[in-house]
Amino acid sequence: MSKKIDETEPDYEKDPPFHPRKVTYCKERKLNQFYDIYPNKELGRGKFGTVCECREKSSSKILAAKTINIKKPQERKEVENEIAVMCQLQHPRLLQLYDAFDDGSNIILITELIAGGELFERVIDDEFILTEKVCTIFMRQICEGVDFMHRQKVIHLDMKPENILCLTQNSNRIKLIDFGLARHYDPNSNVKVMFGTPEFVAPEVVNFERITPATDMWSVGVICYILLSGLSPFMGDNDGETLSNVTQAEWDFNDESFDAISDDAKDFITKLLVKQPEKRMTAAQCLNHKWLKRPSNRRPSLLPGTKGDVDENKALSKVKLKHFVIRRRWQKAVNTILAIHRMKVATIH
Structure with a gap:
């Protein structure tokens, strides 16, 4: 039986994913030391790479990992711009950045998990x-x-x-x-x-x-x-x-x-x-x-x-x-x- 979408106004102040964070990254920090990545739980795929679920080891928080393959210096610059923008855009209606890593060939953005799809x-x-x-x-x-x-x-x-x-x-x-x-x-x-x-x-x-x-x-x-x-x-x-x-x-x-x-x-x-x-x-x-x-x-x-x-x-x-x-x-x-x-x-x- 069909049902209507919830028509109540969303209370977006309730249960924020995490407190605002200033994200920085360097090659010395290793992703697998801090997160478990679940490639079998893919959330999305595009020209940039893939998005899959991950878990922060220290808190057991379930998040998303967006892997962006870097081939040219300009691509690295673009991802650095994306990180800077996301650090500035801390709002309930916008995807929130939690962490970031650089393994040399990829930059991995750790974000809040959005599980409802498009x-x-x-x-x-x-x-x-x-x-x-x-x-x-x-x-x-x-x-x-x-x-x-x-x-x-x-x-x-x-x-x-x-x-x-x-x-x-x-x-x-x-x-x-x-x-x-x-x-x-x-x-x-x-x-x-x-x-x-x-x-x-x-x-x-x-x-x-x-x-x-x-x-x-x-x-x-x-x-x-x-x-x-x-x-x-x-x-x-x-x-x-x-x-x-x-x-x-x-x-x-x-x-x-x-x-x-x-x-x-x-x-x-x-x-x-x-x-x-x-x-x-x-x-x-x-x-x-x-x-x-x-x-x-x-x-x-x-x-x-x-x-x-x-x-x-x-x-x-x-x-x-x-x-x-x-x-x-x-x-x-x-x-x-x-x-x-x-x-x-x-x-x-």
């Missing part, structure tokens, strides 16, 4: 009923995490569904992860980047223009659009077409999936998917938006010319969202295979 994977499960109300709870937490990052002058630059995890399989608490592309933001600098995931990257990245915290907010808007409808607003037949769609910044709510979505939710998305970065809502403004602030006992407001009310507790169709998740799984599998192939070629030559 948010989108969880909500498409047949046992859960996804409602607009549930979406507001998840989006509020995402904005809380992004707001803290931006107040610390850090831009994530890789906001996408795969980087939003559920703390456990039964709670409604989420965590933002993967700060490998994160950058410190200086309002007086003119930083430009050329990386990210095509479906979620902002127009200014594609156009190689100055990035700001608003760059993350575009991605938040895309994530919200997909969570509510299962549709990817800018996805084309290939990456080139997708990036072209992003730069045009043209999208709509014409699909029938949005018939069951409130005007407040649509207004929230509309104020994020704006081509001009300075006109997008900030994370703080998102948290004050009527869609996220609205009490559960107040009806959503209606835009002029609309008819009837929307029941935020009504189950949303997840058919298109399931198709989206399946496609993303396939893309990740292909990317992993290509990465392994490149590694083999490099080894041969």
Whole structure:
């Protein structure tokens, strides 16, 4: 029998994983002296390497170990930047760093254990009923995490569904992860980047223009659009077409999936998917938006010319969202295979 996702507001101050820590590392410290690693308990895999469970010997605390293979000096510099960023981002909505080690060819990050899997994977499960109300709870937490990052002058630059995890399989608490592309933001600098995931990257990245915290907010808007409808607003037949769609910044709510979505939710998305970065809502403004602030006992407001009310507790169709998740799984599998192939070629030559 299906059941609803817990719709109560998460108490994220309860039971923090550990007290804030200033993490430093050196080659003299040996990982196996302090931790037992469990390769058979793999939590994730990507182009960087693998994530698996581990146990701290002194405390028996169960954590996660992310192994990052280092081949070039630039890769080491990038991981050092990730560690510095994570030490700065100590917040309940963000993955917390516990320890780090360097064995010469790998840097191993020890983090809190996030056991609930990817948010989108969880909500498409047949046992859960996804409602607009549930979406507001998840989006509020995402904005809380992004707001803290931006107040610390850090831009994530890789906001996408795969980087939003559920703390456990039964709670409604989420965590933002993967700060490998994160950058410190200086309002007086003119930083430009050329990386990210095509479906979620902002127009200014594609156009190689100055990035700001608003760059993350575009991605938040895309994530919200997909969570509510299962549709990817800018996805084309290939990456080139997708990036072209992003730069045009043209999208709509014409699909029938949005018939069951409130005007407040649509207004929230509309104020994020704006081509001009300075006109997008900030994370703080998102948290004050009527869609996220609205009490559960107040009806959503209606835009002029609309008819009837929307029941935020009504189950949303997840058919298109399931198709989206399946496609993303396939893309990740292909990317992993290509990465392994490149590694083999490099080894041969």
